[in-house]
Amino acid sequence: MKILVCISRTPDTTAKIAFTDNNTKFATDGVQWIINPYDEWYALVRAIELKEKDASIGIHLITIGGAETEPIIRKALALGGDEAIRVNSTEEDPYFIANQIAVVAKEGAYDLILTGKETIDHNGSSIGAMVAELLDTPFISLATKLDIEPTQAVVTREIEGGEEEAEINFPLVLSCQKGMAEARIPNMRGIMAARTKPLAVKEPLASEKLTSTKAFVLPPAKSGVKLIPAETPELLVQLLREEAKVI
């Protein structure tokens, strides 16, 4: 069983969101970078949990990014991946990225490809399903549970107002969210081991781009809070009806 986990580098959740170059670029000054939480907490850690039960499972990681993404790849390896591939491109179009992953996935004949449910910067939620379509495999979005049997996976996913359990043959692609795994932090042994784990760098394949980012916009700031005395909450209810017109 071979698992490919897609890893993305994102700004830390507390990073200040600002833009430069006429609002066309994210201002990276002083930004801490992390593994996209969904990729780490759910996709990668679930793969590691599965490997702990069955040591024959191989976990490979893939990132599309420049050399600046290597620290987070090492961190992911410290958590538990076996080896990693970085496709050397800073391109951001999801179709382009999915094509790079699909090529590697095909060459490596992976049984299972895991992504996080979305990245916390692009909020695209589209790479996993695109990869699945390129590979012509099944895809389950927003999976909350994953178990593997010899020829198939048993996957639970969120549906509106509940959940659904399905059986799917390998190979398949899953996007992972909360419920999948218990969060963990890398230990010293993992960090040491990660230094020497293989990290291959590949040049991207030529692929079309279907989108590009024109500009960023910050939402308008709130004009300020209207405080209502705690003794007269009925005033709040009145304002919600007459001023905000929401109840």
Next chain:
Amino acid sequence: MPVIIFTEHSEEKIKKSSLEAISYGVALAGKLNTDAIAFVVGPTAATLSELGDFGIKKVVHANDSSIVTSDTKSMAAIIAQAVEAYQADIVVFSNTLTAKGVAPRLSVRMKAGLVTGAVALPDLTDGFSVRKTVFSGKAFADIQILSAKKIISLNQNAFEIIKSTGKAEVIPFTAANIPNSIKIKKINRVAGEISLAEADKVVSAGRGLKGPENWGMVEELAKLLGAATACSRPVADSNWRPHHEHVGQTGLSIAPDLYIAIGISGAIQHLAGVNRSKTIVVINKDPEAPFFKSADYGIVGDAFEVVPKIIEAVKQLKK
């Protein structure tokens, strides 16, 4: 070169989020001088001709109960066939759980640039660019779609439902050779709750409520207002509330008309999921709680005293 709107339904009716997508699709088709077609998959008790009330003249219905709508592969194949049959250039989705599995697949099939999480109609003054949320609601990006074919997945509660009059013609559609790649074992539904993603009002509470036994007043207020209930992450992590109620950067991102936050500090990761709400009310006993900076209305006070009074006032209002 019509616009096709992928239209979802629950057992009985067309989903509210799909009516938003339809209104968006109709408006977009108007801008482009073309037709808007609603595409519906699977049997439904909804009277599809009534989509005319939202400006739709043509509904295409693949009324086949054997289609496994959870199978993203089948769904993308079916929609692709409809796109082909009607020579559509643009497909509009509501950015639902289903769309997240299907729209990207369709994007690959059609070689159509995809924007998920759209919040406004495209700007056509210089190419075709669509505004979407990025950085978990902390900013927007204008994404230029470069391909001739385009797919837009509209955020929920981001576009107003626009009423019109008329009856839509319903045309049956037969999909051919649909693959089936998954086998559904079981479905568990929590009945009777208002779907959080679609809700236009949300009452949410945090660790300030001390324990799950204190959620009665949250549920009561929500019920009175016709609101869904939500919670902060530590509340879900401690199993005080079900996980699907967790909103924020790592939970659900929502944009209701009204968001009432009770005993929630307003950490940046929480705000990320709720700051697109139109009106935010914060009830917190700490005047320094960061949430007040992002609120429209606030009460500095003890939730256990304030919330019951609010409930009374809402009851009075309803009389």
